[in-house]
Amino acid sequence: MRKVAVIGIGSSRFGVRNDVNMAELVFEAFKPSIEDAGISPKDVELLAFGSAGAGVWCEEFVPAAVAAEYCGLTGAGIVRCEAACASGSAAFTTAYWAIASGHVNLAVAVGFEKMRQVETSTAIEWIGRAGQYFWEFHNFGVTFPAYYALYARSHMARYGTLEEDLALVAVKNHKYGSMNPIAHLRKRVTLDEVLGSPVVAAPLKLLDCCPISDGAVSIILASEEKVRELGIDTPVWIAGIGYSSAATNMSRRADYVGFESSVKAAGEAYEMAGVGPGDVDVAEVHDCFTIAEIIAYEDLGFCRKGEGPKLLRDGQTEIGGRIPVNIDGGLKSKGHPIGATGCSMIYELTKQLREDAAVEGRQAPMRNYVALAHNVGGTGHYCYVTILRR
Amino acid sequence: MRKVAVIGIGSSRFGVRNDVNMAELVFEAFKPSIEDAGISPKDVELLAFGSAGAGVWCEEFVPAAVAAEYCGLTGAGIVRCEAACASGSAAFTTAYWAIASGHVNLAVAVGFEKMRQVETSTAIEWIGRAGQYFWEFHNFGVTFPAYYALYARSHMARYGTLEEDLALVAVKNHKYGSMNPIAHLRKRVTLDEVLGSPVVAAPLKLLDCCPISDGAVSIILASEEKVRELGIDTPVWIAGIGYSSAATNMSRRADYVGFESSVKAAGEAYEMAGVGPGDVDVAEVHDCFTIAEIIAYEDLGFCRKGEGPKLLRDGQTEIGGRIPVNIDGGLKSKGHPIGATGCSMIYELTKQLREDAAVEGRQAPMRNYVALAHNVGGTGHYCYVTILRR
Numbered sequence: 174m175r176k177v178a179v180i181g182i183g184s185s186r187f188g189v190r191n192d193v194n195m196a197e198l199v200f201e202a203f204k205p206s207i208e209d210a211g212i213s214p215k216d217v218e219l220l221a222f223g224s225a226g227a228g229v230w231c232e233e234f235v236p237a238a239v240a241a242e243y244c245g246l247t248g249a250g251i252v253r254c255e256a257a258c259a260s261g262s263a264a265f266t267t268a269y270w271a272i273a274s275g276h277v278n279l280a281v282a283v284g285f286e287k288m289r290q291v292e293t294s295t296a297i298e299w300i301g302r303a304g305q306y307f308w309e310f311h312n313f314g315v316t317f318p319a320y321y322a323l324y325a326r327s328h329m330a331r332y333g334t335l336e337e338d339l340a341l342v343a344v345k346n347h348k349y350g351s352m353n354p355i356a357h358l359r360k361r362v363t364l365d366e367v368l369g370s371p372v373v374a375a376p377l378k379l380l381d382c383c384p385i386s387d388g389a390v391s392i393i394l395a396s397e398e399k400v401r402e403l404g405i406d407t408p409v410w411i412a413g414i415g416y417s418s419a420a421t422n423m424s425r426r427a428d429y430v431g432f433e434s435s436v437k438a439a440g441e442a443y444e445m446a447g448v449g450p451g452d453v454d455v456a457e458v459h460d461c462f463t464i465a466e467i468i469a470y471e472d473l474g475f476c477r478k479g480e481g482p483k484l485l486r487d488g489q490t491e492i493g494g495r496i497p498v499n500i501d502g503g504l505k506s507k508g509h510p511i512g513a514t515g516c517s518m519i520y521e522l523t524k525q526l527r528e529d530a531a532v533e534g535r536q537a538p539m540r541n542y543v544a545l546a547h548n549v550g551g552t553g554h555y556c557y558v559t560i561l562r563r
Numbered sequence: 564m565r566k567v568a569v570i571g572i573g574s575s576r577f578g579v580r581n582d583v584n585m586a587e588l589v590f591e592a593f594k595p596s597i598e599d600a601g602i603s604p605k606d607v608e609l610l611a612f613g614s615a616g617a618g619v620w621c622e623e624f625v626p627a628a629v630a631a632e633y634c635g636l637t638g639a640g641i642v643r644c645e646a647a648c649a650s651g652s653a654a655f656t657t658a659y660w661a662i663a664s665g666h667v668n669l670a671v672a673v674g675f676e677k678m679r680q681v682e683t684s685t686a687i688e689w690i691g692r693a694g695q696y697f698w699e700f701h702n703f704g705v706t707f708p709a710y711y712a713l714y715a716r717s718h719m720a721r722y723g724t725l726e727e728d729l730a731l732v733a734v735k736n737h738k739y740g741s742m743n744p745i746a747h748l749r750k751r752v753t754l755d756e757v758l759g760s761p762v763v764a765a766p767l768k769l770l771d772c773c774p775i776s777d778g779a780v781s782i783i784l785a786s787e788e789k790v791r792e793l794g795i796d797t798p799v800w801i802a803g804i805g806y807s808s809a810a811t812n813m814s815r816r817a818d819y820v821g822f823e824s825s826v827k828a829a830g831e832a833y834e835m836a837g838v839g840p841g842d843v844d845v846a847e848v849h850d851c852f853t854i855a856e857i858i859a860y861e862d863l864g865f866c867r868k869g870e871g872p873k874l875l876r877d878g879q880t881e882i883g884g885r886i887p888v889n890i891d892g893g894l895k896s897k898g899h900p901i902g903a904t905g906c907s908m909i910y911e912l913t914k915q916l917r918e919d920a921a922v923e924g925r926q927a928p929m930r931n932y933v934a935l936a937h938n939v940g941g942t943g944h945y946c947y948v949t950i951l952r953r
Binding site: 225232247299433 | 619625629715945
């Protein structure tokens with residue numbers, strides 16, 4: 174398998190971005206990414222475009238082609254990749270495959286979503302369909318927070334996890350998000366604010382939920398040969414990739430305290446990279462709801478099952494702890510433009526591996542220069558885990 | 564680059580398929596494909612799912628995951644691929660990359676679309692958005708037939724192409740479609756019937772347009788190592804793949820008599836396969852409208868520019884001619900379930916290369932055992948060309 178590296182990154186500001194159209198939002202991420210890599214648009218052979226919402230919250234039916242033209246990528250191959258909230262990782266992985274196969278030497282993975290031009294209720298309805306729509310949504314009216322509330326209640330019942338533990342995830346992630354210039358919600362929150370915020374789906378409150386955001390991220394990937402040709406001095410190598418899926422019917426899941434797809438995807442990624450959870454210096458995990466981050470600690474092997482809350486309470490997932498997690502604010506504070514999130518994780522981890530987050534006062538110490546991204550689609554229906562190494 | 568083969572194929576019947584739900588339709592294609600390959604669902608490592616219409620004409624927001632569960636593929640990696648009407652080829656190419664890279668040994672590419680449960684006008688509106696929506700659709704109200712009518716008028720003006728030439732494409736493709744048990748419109752049409760059918764967008768008439776269909780196709784792909792391990796005796800090898808894109812804004816196209824993306828994609832595929840147009844024994848080309856097939860002859864190098872009508876009139880694209888084209892009925896008569904079409908082309912060509920179409924009385928003679936698929940998305944916004952060899 175050919176080696177593949179990340180050689181350029183760019184991100185738009187996340188938030189409510191009605192100041193730009195979809196192509197302009199993508200360009201806001203694409204331009205810095207090609208400048209970072211020192212390439213021009215005509216060097217790009219393939220655009221893998223992660224986005225879930227064409228026809229749903231995006232009126233453009235072929236957003237990838239429209240964005241490609243605006244970015245000067247006409248003539249390149251184009252594919253839009255969708256795996257619900259893991260669409261960005263699906264695009265990144267597709268670009269990886271194309272290069273690893275030897276078919277392509279330079280590709281761009283774009284993650285994109287623009288969700289705030291439709292009514293919020295429309296966006297919420299469609300997110301609620303990211304499962305077994307005809308059975309669960311129609312018959313039981315399950316919304317997306319309700320799915321995660323089920324997991325939260327189950328974790329609380331089995332392991333004694335407290336609402337305060339969930340709230341601590343929000344406190345931590347908002348702390349780091351307040352330091353991140355591209356974050357959607359750039360403000361700290363206190364434990365009392367989280368616990369006192371309106372209930373959305375008990376035990377999850379408003380501040381346990383990530384916001385609905387607009388955003389775009391662009392990642393330039395290159396073959397080893399291209400890295401040398403371009404004289405890139407800080408390539409970040411893709412060391413491991415794992416992906417898996419789980420039953421869409423909740424009734425067919427073994428339990429509601431962990432995600433099988435995360436465990437399997439992580440196992441594959443660790444094996445391919447030849448590292449274990451203890452080697453990871455910094456991680457981005459899929460905290461669409463606070464409970465999801467706690468479960469991710471356990472599924473990824475950062476601690477034993479049921480000990481996620483303790484890892485958090487002990488400060489081990491903050492900078493200075495054993496394994497800093499979501500120190501860009503995570504989905505919770507940075508925001509979650511669905512298709513952009515997977516690429517946004519790669520953006521942040523590349524910054525961390527290059528030790529470029531120091532200027533924002535949120536650099537994780539590097540021992541092994543190993544970083545991990547964990548991106549979930551639906552309620553664990555898909556999972557992609559990516560391990561990067563400098 | 565590792566060698567990759569098609570080792571199993573299956574197709575649903577195309578047509579108005581309100582007798583099945585989306586997962587059942589996919590299973591109708593998937594089941595024969597795994598039986599053909601002699602594998603079980605648990606052998607599949609990756610599902611690349613070509614479909615364009617989630618949220619548009621399909622209420623399922625994550626059709627790939629729902630279909631995967633129904634087919635017993637839970638646990639496999641899943642990605643949905645979209646490139647408008649070339650979504651099936653995008654999925655096939657993604658599965659190819661994953662295997663060629665060495666990351667995966669066995670993958671399935673599914674092409675799927677279910678377009679007939681919504682109002683026909685809704686389906687037509689969304690197809691009309693497969694371009695520069697905010698500019699062309701909103702300002703000029705261009706429908707999809709109107710785009711191709713523009714190309715037809717331009718070809719007629721420059722090369723003297725006649726409405727009768729366009730009609731001959733329909734006559735040929737319906738002849739073969741009438742012999743294909745999975746085709747949507749299994750009936751012959753006469754020249755007079757085509758010319759006398761109602762005008763949709765002059766000079767295109769109803770019988771110049773492909774129908775709006777439901778359908779699914781499943782293709783099993785494997786690495787060379789896996790082909791040996793399974794003892795497959797008739798692998799069909801993927802010899803060349805090319806893909807390209809063009810401006811979404813029609814005003815930025817150089818002319819309206821050919822598709823740049825087709826020419827570029829074909830060039831890349833021929834080069835990779837080490838063959839030329841004269842070596843191709845049978846081809847599937849994207850005849851969403853009759854004019855598109857004539858232009859494809861020229862863009863793919865089967866004849867010189869402007870000589871497409873002559874090639875057709877001389878019977879060179881029928882069985883017995885120099886290069887039989889769309890002898891399964893094509894999009895025109897077999898039908899065009901958007902995301903399924905790219906995989907349906909591979910299905911048909913694999914049948915031809917195995918010489919299994921003889922039983923239906925529509926086998927192309929094989930000299931070189933080389934076949935070509937040409938799948939266009941939008942109005943030439945995307946093009947994927949695939950060359951297979953037995």
